Amino acid sequence: MIRIKNVTKKYYLGKSEIHALRGIDIEINEGEMLCIMGPSGSGKSTLLNIIGCLDKPDSGEVMIANRSICGLGRNELAKIRANMIGFIFQSFNLVPVLNVYENIELPLYCMGGSCSRKEKDLKISKLIEEVGLKEYLRHRPDELSGGQRQRVAIARALVTSPKIVLADEPTANLDSVTADSIVSLMKTLNTEEKVTFVFSTHDPSLSKHTTSLCRLRDGVFEPVGGAA
Amino acid sequence: MSGKITFVIAQRNIRKHPGKNFLVGIMVFLSTMIFLFTASVVHNSRVCWRDFFSGTTTGYLNVGVVGGNGKDMTSPEFRFPERVIPDELTGYLDKNNIAYSKRIRLGGIKYNFEAQKFDGDDNTFDIIGCDFEKEAANLTNLRITAGEYDPDSYQGAVVWKKIMKRYNLRIGDEISFFINDSEGSPMPYSFLITGVCENISGNNLEVESDSISNPVIFVKYSFLADKLGLENGSYTEAAIWDRSEKVTADVRSIAKKHSLEFFFADEAYVLITSITGFIGFLGGFVALMIMLIFVVTTTNLNTMGFIDRQKEIATMLAIGSRPSWIISILMCEMILFCVTALILSAGLYSAFALLAPQGISFGELGIIFSDRNFRFTTKPADYIMPAASVIGAMTISLLYPSLLTCKMNPVEIFKEGNL
Numbered sequence: 001m002i003r004i005k006n007v008t009k010k011y012y013l014g015k016s017e018i019h020a021l022r023g024i025d026i027e028i029n030e031g032e033m034l035c036i037m038g039p040s041g042s043g044k045s046t047l048l049n050i051i052g053c054l055d056k057p058d059s060g061e062v063m064i065a066n067r068s069i070c071g072l073g074r075n076e077l078a079k080i081r082a083n084m085i086g087f088i089f090q091s092f093n094l095v096p097v098l099n100v101y102e103n104i105e106l107p108l109y110c111m112g113g114s115c116s117r118k119e120k121d122l123k124i125s126k127l128i129e130e131v132g133l134k135e136y137l138r139h140r141p142d143e144l145s146g147g148q149r150q151r152v153a154i155a156r157a158l159v160t161s162p163k164i165v166l167a168d169e170p171t172a173n174l175d176s177v178t179a180d181s182i183v184s185l186m187k188t189l190n191t192e193e194k195v196t197f198v199f200s201t202h203d204p205s206l207s208k209h210t211t212s213l214c215r216l217r218d219g220v221f222e223p224v225g226g227a228a
Numbered sequence: 229m230s231g232k233i234t235f236v237i238a239q240r241n242i243r244k245h246p247g248k249n250f251l252v253g254i255m256v257f258l259s260t261m262i263f264l265f266t267a268s269v270v271h272n273s274r275v276c277w278r279d280f281f282s283g284t285t286t287g288y289l290n291v292g293v294v295g296g297n298g299k300d301m302t303s304p305e306f307r308f309p310e311r312v313i314p315d316e317l318t319g320y321l322d323k324n325n326i327a328y329s330k331r332i333r334l335g336g337i338k339y340n341f342e343a344q345k346f347d348g349d350d351n352t353f354d355i356i357g358c359d360f361e362k363e364a365a366n367l368t369n370l371r372i373t374a375g376e377y378d379p380d381s382y383q384g385a386v387v388w389k390k391i392m393k394r395y396n397l398r399i400g401d402e403i404s405f406f407i408n409d410s411e412g413s414p415m416p417y418s419f420l421i422t423g424v425c426e427n428i429s430g431n432n433l434e435v436e437s438d439s440i441s442n443p444v445i446f447v448k449y450s451f452l453a454d455k456l457g458l459e460n461g462s463y464t465e466a467a468i469w470d471r472s473e474k475v476t477a478d479v480r481s482i483a484k485k486h487s488l489e490f491f492f493a494d495e496a497y498v499l500i501t502s503i504t505g506f507i508g509f510l511g512g513f514v515a516l517m518i519m520l521i522f523v524v525t526t527t528n529l530n531t532m533g534f535i536d537r538q539k540e541i542a543t544m545l546a547i548g549s550r551p552s553w554i555i556s557i558l559m560c561e562m563i564l565f566c567v568t569a570l571i572l573s574a575g576l577y578s579a580f581a582l583l584a585p586q587g588i589s590f591g592e593l594g595i596i597f598s599d600r601n602f603r604f605t606t607k608p609a610d611y612i613m614p615a616a617s618v619i620g621a622m623t624i625s626l627l628y629p630s631l632l633t634c635k636m637n638p639v640e641i642f643k644e645g646n647l
Contacts, residue, residue, distance in 0.1 A: 054546055055639050075550060082548025089642070093543040097240035102233070109233050110548035156547070 086157030287467025304335025336405030
């Protein structure tokens with residue numbers, strides 16, 4: 001599903017050069033639930049951004065569904081993001097003026113296509129039920145708790161039936177119980193919908209839900225004992 | 229992208245950022261009001277003078293055989309006219325029953341036979357030969373203040389009041405002029421003053437100035453026709469009172485075809501043309517400045533609003549929205565509240581027009597409108613200009629936020645958000 005070969009990425013912070021990724025190689029299979037762990041500044045977010053077509057590597061190759069994304073333009077990358085990738089952000093990033101239903105519906109507009117109103121309603125209702133927010137359909141994000149917001153973000157990420165869902169520290173802003181329930185939910189959806197999940201976290205306890213695990217430090221993978 | 233979601237996001241964002249949008253709305257409101265008011269001032273200054281001279285001397289439209297600056301009635305033509313108004317124009321006016329008057333206009337230099345010299349420096353006048361009785365029906369702002377028009381007097385003349393005052397003339401006096409004949413030799417001719425005339429209302433600047441804005445003497449058509457040797461009712465000037473745009477266009481076209489001089493009433497006097505021209509220029513300048521201020525202020529407010537919403541925009545881009553859709557949301561927001569503000573300001577202005585149909589007096593400043601009341605003009609064209617300007621300025625003000633949207637990298641925005 002995802003193949004990354006010898007990817008490097010560096011940033012400039014003022015005059016200093018920061019090597020976020022130093023020749024990363026990884027292959028993520030369809031239906032996998034991969035957890036990327038590592039301390040702050042290890043390159044987790046950079047890796048997820050590159051996989052998510054939000055950022056481009058300085059060198060190396062990134063293949064998504066057997067298609068290289070390195071030479072693609074902004075609009076083509078936007079199209080891949082809209083059709084193939086779902087995003088879950090650490091700080092939820094819901095559109096504040098839209099209610100729960102509309103936030104979940106938004107990616108369907110980005111995707112285009114000819115999904116009828118009825119099909120949309122069915123899809124969104126099913127997802128809302130799955131994430132347990134049936135009673136909050138018309139609530140705005142500022143009327144929801146952190147856990148509820150992240151559930152909306154998960155439903156939003158899944159509404160287009162993407163092949164890959166990327167979650168950058170989805171539990172960082174949540175308490176441990178809510179964090180556990182969010183990762184459990186992701187695991188359930190991974191199992192039921194066969195969606196590939198890649199998420200980053202600081203919290204080792206969450207790795208129990210994943211099918212595979214890798215550790216990043218200073219832009220390179222560290223060997224791990226194996227999947228939990 | 230669906231128009232519905234674009235509209236929903238736009239209208240909710242307007243409500244979410246009331247401060248910024250209120251300020252832009254105020255800018256639209258003020259700009260529109262200033263645009264409309266300026267348009268009214270420019271329009272009033274021209275129309276008031278046009279009305280004044282139309283009913284006092286020249287007719288609404290005036291077509292003459294003299295070319296160049298001969299239309300300036302403070303600088304008359306002293307040569308014998310070499311041609312007359314062509315039959316095509318007469319035929320058009322007669323066929324369409326258009327209210328007009330056949331005139332012979334001639335310049336004259338005031339001559340004092342007793343002193344054997346020309347009188348004073350500013351001694352040139354327009355002498356209009358016409359059927360004064362018929363003409364009086366159209367010269368609705370002209371009145372005879374002393375004496376009368378004597379139709380039986382071959383050499384009788386009705387003289388403008390200020391001319392009488394300047395030369396200390398009385399009714400019954402003779403007034404003499406010189407004109408160059410066809411060979412260029414000076415030829416004297418005299419009239420007997422039977423009446424004195426002046427305008428009924430309005431101000432033709434004579435009070436404020438030494439110059440005479442209406443240096444006119446009305447005499448009999450037959451006298452001047454005989455003097456100039458014009459036959460078969462030929463005439464050298466047509467004063468037309470019809471105000472329809474079609475007649476104006478047709479007459480202008482015939483005048484152009486025959487190289488005749490065509491002008492509106494207010495264009496007959498250099499001083500008035502300068503005033504209305506300057507007000508027009510000033511109006512244009514004010515409108516341009518307002519538009520520039522609007523563009524700069526709105527760009528600033530839009531950019532601030534954009535920065536305020538960067539994360540939301542970055543999220544939409546991250547989940548696959550195209551920059552063009554984000555720009556269409558920004559555009560939709562601007563259109564929504566700009567149109568609302570435009571409608572409000574145009575409505576308020578129209579309300580002024582409805583509540584004050586008689587117009588408002590500008591006191592001493594009213595001189596720019598010939599001392600007539602200022603009226604709020606409500607022609608569709610007056611509304612189109614501010615609407616087009618505001619929408620144009622609004623679009624320009626969106627260019628910078630649109631550029632920022634196209635260049636935005638969501639990753640950078642999310643990083644800043646996490647700092």
